[in-house]
Amino acid sequence: MHLACDALDDARFDADLLGSEAPGPRGTRQAGQLERAQRGVLFLDRVDALTPAMQARLSAIFEAGEFRPAGAGAPRPMDVQLLASTSADPARLAEGPFDARLFYRLSGTVLPVPSLAERREDIPALYRHFLLAACARLDRPAPAMTGPVKARLSGHGWPGNLPELRGFAESQAIGVTPFDAQADGAAPGLSELVASYESELIRDALRLAGGNATAAMARLQLPRKTFYDKLARHGIKPTDFRR
Incomplete structure (x- = not known):
């Protein structure tokens, strides 16, 4: 699944990533990107565009290994691999305000893509x-x-x-x-x-x-x-x- 990080703001982040589930007999719900990416890959396009708050939130979710859609009664286990792209120099992300936990989670393998x-x-x-x-x-x-x-x-x-x-x-x-x-x-x-x-x-x-x-x-x-x-x-x- 593809998540365009430069199109997100703090208000939309949880809704797009986690989805929502309203209680009721018919259970109207909207699947988030994490649910759609289960047993697959979530691609974070332009991950450097995430705000510090969104970076910390994403890092906490992956450290916990579970996520909770809005309105859900209990968290759900998560089986998702992360890939990310950035237009910045990855080495400089670690030196700046980028969340350190998220950086090290993403930087295990770095593949430079020529222009x-x-x-x-x-x-x-x-x-x-x-x-x-x-x-x-x-x-x-x-x-x-x-x-x-x-x-x-x-x-x-x-x-x-x-x-x-x-x-x-x-x-x-x-x-x-x-x-x-x-x-x-x-x-x-x-x-x-x-x-x-x-x-x-x-x-x-x-x-x-x-x-x-x-x-x-x-x-x-x-x-x-x-x-x-x-x-x-x-x-x-x-x-x-x-x-």
């Missing part, structure tokens, strides 16, 4: 995933991958990482193209679009060839010198695509 700018070869597949998910949710057909969209995917810096890419994919799902004159200052010119599209085609060929430069050259029907000149121009390394 999208550092793993550009993943961007088209991630975009496609977000696009198809948005189209399924909206019951709309998936739009074709146009040249400007490919240029945006390969040429943009994506400082907002996955949330920004997801938002872009969702805008394409509803037919909006907000990228032509916004965050990057101005719409890209023809030469920039062509260069970005060429770069993405070369990356696609290397990805399909598993980083084999000779196979990628054959797929693109390019002479060796031309191919390596383009690699240098676009800053592409075949070794980054080897499986």
